[in-house]
Amino acid sequence: MSSTNFAIRMITVDCEDPARLAAFWSQATGCPVAADYGDFVMVGSVPALGFQRVSDVTPGKNRIHFDGGGEDREALVRRLRDLGATEHETRNVPGLTWTTMTDPEGNYFCVGNPEG
Template sequence: MALTLGMITTDSADPVPLAAWWAKQFDAEVADPYGGEFLLVRGGTLPLALAFQKVDDPTPGKNRLHLDLGAPDVDAEVERLVAGGATIVGRRGEEGFSWVTLKDPAGNEFCIAAADEAAAEL
């Protein structure tokens, strides 16, 4: 068996603005083939598609799955994301490896670490 990862999907009560927000962060494009019910974000710096699907009752509480993103300048990227509508949850880790946890405008958590630190940890 050989599985491949096709996309990462996020449930949302209002997926249209959320897909647009994430597309902006990755300089990507939004495709809306299902009239706001299921949107795809592709291109830009994304290695695969992000999908956003409309659900009447998103799962409450902390999301179980989140994106771990890398950036060459974490502080500058966090500043850019916060200016665009993200909120900081906390700065974590220690001197050898640290990251920042944020929430997108819908409250979904994601993390950013230095691109070289994240790769070194793998």
């Protein structure tokens, strides 16, 4: 990698309750909470996930979202729902099925898996 390439080391999400969201994403990813500074909490995933308290969370749909998945999309969706996520809809195109969800603060993410 060139020294002028931009390497993503952390994705930070503005939120109202950093500890709550970090706990959700820690459980969802199986990665530990790596640091808790009160108004900023990090999950030790790669890249790291940061949750930063802000006084005015942007309303509406987030412009960037996480895409993830696993071997059994339906079981994963159920597990994430049990952790506090909200399931919205399942879509598919040839070769891919995904479910749109939101985390406990309403941030969208997708759970998908290739077919076949």
